Amino acid sequence: MRLSVMALLFAASVASAQDAEPSRTLTPGKGAELATARCVICHDAQHITRTKLSRGEWEFNIKNMIERGAPIAPNEIAPILEYLSTYYNRDVAAPAPTAAATGGDPVANLLNANACTACHQVDKRVVGPSFKEVAAKYAGDNTAVGKLVTKIRQGGSGVWGASPMPPNAAVADADLQQLVGWILQQK
Amino acid sequence: MAAAGAAGASVMAHNGYAQEAVKLPVEPAGTVPNSAVIAEKFSGMQVHSERPLTASVPAESHHFSVTPNDRMFVRNNLLTPDIDASKHRLTVKGSVHKEVSFSVEELRKNFPVVRTQAMLECAGSGRSGFVPRPSGTPWSASGGMGCPVWNGVRLRDVLRAAGLQNNAAYVAGQGGDFGVIATAAPVIRSIPMDKAMEPHTMLVFGMNDGPLPKIHGAPLRLLTPGWAGSASTKWLHTLTVLDAPFKGTFMDSSYRIPRDAVKPGDRMPPDALVTEGWPVKSMITYPAPNAVFQVRRLVLIEGRAWVGEGAISRVQISLDEGVSWQNAQLNNAGDKFAWRTFSVELRPEKPGFVTVLARASDDRGNTQPIVSKWNPLGYFWNGVHRVGFSVEA
Numbered sequence: 001m002r003l004s005v006m007a008l009l010f011a012a013s014v015a016s017a018q019d020a021e022p023s024r025t026l027t028p029g030k031g032a033e034l035a036t037a038r039c040v041i042c043h044d045a046q047h048i049t050r051t052k053l054s055r056g057e058w059e060f061n062i063k064n065m066i067e068r069g070a071p072i073a074p075n076e077i078a079p080i081l082e083y084l085s086t087y088y089n090r091d092v093a094a095p096a097p098t099a100a101a102t103g104g105d106p107v108a109n110l111l112n113a114n115a116c117t118a119c120h121q122v123d124k125r126v127v128g129p130s131f132k133e134v135a136a137k138y139a140g141d142n143t144a145v146g147k148l149v150t151k152i153r154q155g156g157s158g159v160w161g162a163s164p165m166p167p168n169a170a171v172a173d174a175d176l177q178q179l180v181g182w183i184l185q186q187k
Numbered sequence: 188m189a190a191a192g193a194a195g196a197s198v199m200a201h202n203g204y205a206q207e208a209v210k211l212p213v214e215p216a217g218t219v220p221n222s223a224v225i226a227e228k229f230s231g232m233q234v235h236s237e238r239p240l241t242a243s244v245p246a247e248s249h250h251f252s253v254t255p256n257d258r259m260f261v262r263n264n265l266l267t268p269d270i271d272a273s274k275h276r277l278t279v280k281g282s283v284h285k286e287v288s289f290s291v292e293e294l295r296k297n298f299p300v301v302r303t304q305a306m307l308e309c310a311g312s313g314r315s316g317f318v319p320r321p322s323g324t325p326w327s328a329s330g331g332m333g334c335p336v337w338n339g340v341r342l343r344d345v346l347r348a349a350g351l352q353n354n355a356a357y358v359a360g361q362g363g364d365f366g367v368i369a370t371a372a373p374v375i376r377s378i379p380m381d382k383a384m385e386p387h388t389m390l391v392f393g394m395n396d397g398p399l400p401k402i403h404g405a406p407l408r409l410l411t412p413g414w415a416g417s418a419s420t421k422w423l424h425t426l427t428v429l430d431a432p433f434k435g436t437f438m439d440s441s442y443r444i445p446r447d448a449v450k451p452g453d454r455m456p457p458d459a460l461v462t463e464g465w466p467v468k469s470m471i472t473y474p475a476p477n478a479v480f481q482v483r484r485l486v487l488i489e490g491r492a493w494v495g496e497g498a499i500s501r502v503q504i505s506l507d508e509g510v511s512w513q514n515a516q517l518n519n520a521g522d523k524f525a526w527r528t529f530s531v532e533l534r535p536e537k538p539g540f541v542t543v544l545a546r547a548s549d550d551r552g553n554t555q556p557i558v559s560k561w562n563p564l565g566y567f568w569n570g571v572h573r574v575g576f577s578v579e580a
Contacts, residue, residue: 042238043238051325057452
């Protein structure tokens, strides 16, 4: 018993040391804009994105924050609770981003569905280069589309630093072409 | 998405809660910018959140007998107010014979000036040790505390100057910090009269024998030593003497701890207690995690142990993940609410990886648990601290 408790403690400390930086924006979805507008005033969004809670804990948090002066109207409690306990629930996995959640933008759907945005953002270097940096590097290179399609499909390392790009073998050709075309337009 | 970006953002007016869109300037007027706060801190300080600002250093950066200003943790509930010390006044009112008010200079002139080294630790310090993790700042096991020297006057002297009425039983502190929106509730906490009259409970205007930094409450703060940090109101302007605990969200819904263990994810039981003195706790400040030593060379393990009320009676370490324990050398006790230094000499006989656990006991029969009982707000983590290092041939 003691051993298992210590193993748990060790696992927890390793996990927290390796946690990626929590997202600075809320996951798109029904209620995300309302939750952002009401919570991301006194708090940065990471206050939400860094910790998944039970539905009951979110309910308590909303009540507590209203007591502390959060400008949440009575009819906004239910949609905010629904949003938080859908996307940041310790007990229930969050749904995959949907077309509706990303406004039906096909490129956004592809980026989300393939977890591209875990390492790449449009204009800020995260784990990998920003899409703008990629576009700038290949500007004027008429073989860029082919190079990038291969790169995304097979993965690679060394061009932008030590962190390797994992392979993405399952992305359809047409989707890859669409993604690369979009990336090269980011200026 | 209508995210509040760095350049400022507005919140839509709605349902009568705000008549106009609320503007969020990057650095609201009358506040100290976060960048100015962090510029005065040790480079290894970890910022846990920017709004509200929270930051701390890891255990190995606490390897000082007295916590320097630049290692002291930062925990705001609201913004950092920039208060003109020359105009600041403290008012004492409520169940007193005579409402009184003092400038900081008047406090210094009218009452004996005292100094003490004392622990100050956020109730949520160590929260990241809880599994699953509760809501709130994810302080590391050793984050969210420090033990500097405090300079000021005794709270009891000032309360006596106002004269306590017979029903005086609690003292509530209110500070001058404010939020980005006008509806943000002021952070008001009350302490019972016996703690208020304890000679180490102070009105503080100096830290480590120099000025009190703005981030730590200048021009004036309360120090309720050894207790959950929220009882040590920063930017203090009003003390209200009451016949009962203050009623407010920061007393009734926050800073509460269940009497016993709670199933993770469950709610706070209605009979939960107000967080007061910290339970017995310790940390290893040397070596740093993953340090490397030569085999058969002396390694002096050192750390700090403290308890909110009472005294440290023993510190033990384990080199076998808690199966067996040996006593550490406990160095002389200093001021009543200061941490105590402990040390153990090791001379590793063979190469490998060594894990050291430390646990402290107090004079009231309490010993640190391996893992603290889960509670909904993640307070009072005092599970054993654990550091590993390598021994090379």
